[in-house]
Amino acid sequence: MKHRRNTTATAEILNLLSQSKTALSHANIQQSLDGLCNRVTIYRVLDRLTEDGVVHKIVNIDGVVVYAICHTCTSKEHHHNHLHFSCEKCHAVTCLDNIEPSFKLPKKYKVNHVNFTVSGICPLCC
Amino acid sequence: MKHRRNTTATAEILNLLSQSKTALSHANIQQSLDGLCNRVTIYRVLDRLTEDGVVHKIVNIDGVVVYAICHTCTSKEHHHNHLHFSCEKCHAVTCLDNIEPSFKLPKKYKVNHVNFTVSGICPLCC
DNA sequence: CTATATTTGCAACAATAGTGCAAAAACAAA
DNA sequence: TTTGTTTTTGCACTATTGTTGCAAATATAG
Ligand SMILES: [Mn+2]
Ligand SMILES: [Mn+2]
Ligand SMILES: [Zn+2]
Ligand SMILES: [Zn+2]
Numbered sequence A, B: 001m002k003h004r005r006n007t008t009a010t011a012e013i014l015n016l017l018s019q020s021k022t023a024l025s026h027a028n029i030q031q032s033l034d035g036l037c038n039r040v041t042i043y044r045v046l047d048r049l050t051e052d053g054v055v056h057k058i059v060n061i062d063g064v065v066v067y068a069i070c071h072t073c074t075s076k077e078h079h080h081n082h083l084h085f086s087c088e089k090c091h092a093v094t095c096l097d098n099i100e101p102s103f104k105l106p107k108k109y110k111v112n113h114v115n116f117t118v119s120g121i122c123p124l125c126c
Numbered sequence C: 001c002t003a004t005a006t007t008t009g010c011a012a013c014a015a016t017a018g019t020g021c022a023a024a025a026a027c028a029a030a
Numbered sequence D: 001t002t003t004g005t006t007t008t009t010g011c012a013c014t015a016t017t018g019t020t021g022c023a024a025a026t027a028t029a030g
Helices: A008-019 A026-033 A039-051 B008-019 B026-033 B039-051
Strands: A055-059 A065-069 A083-087 A093-096 A110-121 B055-059 B065-069 B083-087 B093-096 B110-121
Touching: A008 A026, A008 A039, A008 A065, A026 A039, A026 A065, A039 A055, A039 A065, A055 A110, A065 A093, B008 B026, B008 B039, B008 B065, B026 B039, B026 B065, B039 B055, B039 B065, B055 B110, B065 B093
Parallel strands: A083 A110, B083 B110
Antiparallel strands: A055 A065, A083 A093, A110 B110, B055 B065, B083 B093
16 A cells, blocks of 8 residues: 555545544535645545545435545445435435445345435434 | 427437436437437436436446436336446446345434445346 | 427536646655 | 655646527427
8 A cells, every 4th residue: 555644635634524423525625624725635635535445435316426434444344335314405414334225136246336325304404 | 297299309318218228328328319419408308307207317336327217117106216236347237126225214314315326247247 | 380388409608527747745764 | 954755736727527598490289
């Protein structure tokens, strides 16, 4: 693995994601950082964090990409089978780390990644 | 519901989607139609078909939007809980209409839509 | 055939993401 | 602390995908 440097951009983005109870989009992060770094840097930092398994990337039900800290992953064992809930009212995207949908595929299929997203109204909005 | 007219663009796009065993992207359709109509028209036809519940829109695991004929839907009862498989080799996106992942959410959540996509290697490529 | 509502094409716009490259910054070794 | 190397950053540009306003064309009901 490539050596990573400790920069303010990375530290701040990681800080934001760590503090947040919900997954964050590039736009969310850019707004919060308020000019701390260039928008391209945010893309690149997020790519690196994803590559290193520090965060995971979620393609939301509406196609918007959001990022969230990996809670249950180790650097060797990645495990992103959990459900994501996207609130249609407050637009929060939440990792439901302990809810893992079950399904059975014919074994001719080899599964590498999953993306499970449901949308609706979250407990805070209902 | 608004009245729909029978145009060549709509007929051809519907034909493509009906014939296809896999879900098609706007780009796929544009290529197949080979100039039959403007690219904006394709977007608009797909929007109308989706609105009318003739096709359903799938946000693939990589964020690319694809469309597929609704097989199990009636105009009043829509039901898109099935799994979608996205092959990393041949890039085919397939509706697995009879595979419906099961999951249990705390009942404080109200679910309106779901999107279940898995990627890997399909039976044809393995 | 005519009147009307829908559909289309075009050109322009908008939003989001990716690239090449030179400058800046981080870090390790001296 | 200084130096040398590699990573990271900002900038300007490009790419991709989808949307909009509007006038012209077309489908359909009567
Ligand atoms: Mn998650
Ligand atoms: Mn489907
Ligand atoms: Zn909410
Ligand atoms: Zn395949």
